[in-house]
Amino acid sequence: MATGELGSRSAEKLFSLSGLFAVYKPKGRTSAAVLNLLKERLLAEAGVQVKDNKRKRQALKIGHGGTLDSAATGVLDQVTKSDLENVLQKFTGDIMQVPPLYSALKKDGERLSTLMKRGEAVEAKPARPVRVYSLSLQQFQPPLFTLDVECGGGFYVRSLVSDIGKELSTCASIQELTRTKHGPFTLEEHALHEDRWTIDEIARSLEHCMSLFPGEQSHKKFKTELPAETAVSREDK
Template sequence: MNAIVLVDKPAGISSAEVVRRVKSRVKPARVGHLGTLDPFATGLLPIMIGEATKLAPFIDGGDKEYAGLIRLGVETDTLDRDGAVVRRADVPAISAEKIAQVTAQFTGAIEQVPPVFSAIKRAGVPLYRLARRGDDVAPPEKRSVEIKRLDLKCEAPDAIRFVATCSPGTYARALARDIGVALGTVAHLEELRRTRNGAFSIADAMALADILAALDSGALPPRLISLRDALVGIPELVVDGAAEKRLRNGDSRALDSQVPPGGPLFKVISQSGELTAVARATSRVTAIVERIFNPEATEA
């Protein structure tokens, strides 16, 4: 089983726990995920199984789309509903004009300070671990991110419903915090749902319970994404059996004079239709192999 399955993650469990539950049913295959979702969050979590784990460098890093609810007047240490309250503030009346102003303020390239409770590492240790054990953790350095689309709507005097399309590395919890400040108060993220991760959509995802039930029954979950299909928009080169054998033996010269246009990355496809390799063009006629895939691989 070498494929990607799109999980609609439920609230209350970590992304690592989703991986653990899938892995326990597909041993000894490797299992990984793209784009961590916090335990309170729901939505799209791509799970890579077997050889699909090798795809991460080529498909991770796409834009993310989120929908959620910002609760105004209360800030928590984690900037979400699971954290301890650290600050309260009055919520001013919010006009339509103010919403439009804040929407414009946070659309486009912005600077953002990630949450202290994050997986960013300091001296090799994730900041959230330091924060959870009570260490005095300085905030991470400010970073540049891009909010490509932002819709804000008042749902209640102390609640803002939002939809955002963000560049990789954007923290929705930090966005909620900063929007609260811009509205003259404090805030935390009460609800979060990821609806898109790069080329993957929540419309193609399945409930975790349904995926686990299929695996428990000995069946493959429907809607599996093959290695070949997971690499969307990358040119393909179909090679014959002799060239495939040379590639598997580490000979990139098997691709000489066969580099397809549209690169630099391209997929190398066997005559049976399987993804054999991902290669990178180094000229119009030469390439190097970035990764070899073995559809028969099962070991972790």
């Protein structure tokens, strides 16, 4: 079989794929960087050469269901395990939360994080209702602690940790964060690591992941189903 023919068939298969699948995002990369790398890998495997970055984005459309920070640091001082466990109860259920200034939320069409990087003054967005289904302390080794959070859409873990610190009359921020579940997708069972980012692997993953949705659902429904309020995160703070 000629190389060109193989590339053509791979490209045909790649551009026929449609649906939802899960990938693993390693620490140190932004969500956007992971998507760009995945797109480059797939286009290269399919033999599709697109030099212009704008056209490359248009050639293969891939999006994500929720941004994860590339990295963070954390600190907590003079707090007992009992103090922390008691405070967590205040952040369970339906609560009001102010989104962090450094976020993907927009002002005048630009992300707040972009404005912050340019040194522009940014005002906090108003507090909004969010839901925390469960919040538990997993480990406590001062100055670090580990939480397990099951939350709804629009929830910011960074705001949660900051608010916990303020409630304890100190400060706290995230050192590590791992999303262990998003909708029906779990980290252990569904997330494709980088060594499996191939057209065939993604095709198999799509078939498996799409079977998790009951009945015949349209792509419009997928958009509302995926951010359903079952995003579980495990963090070390």
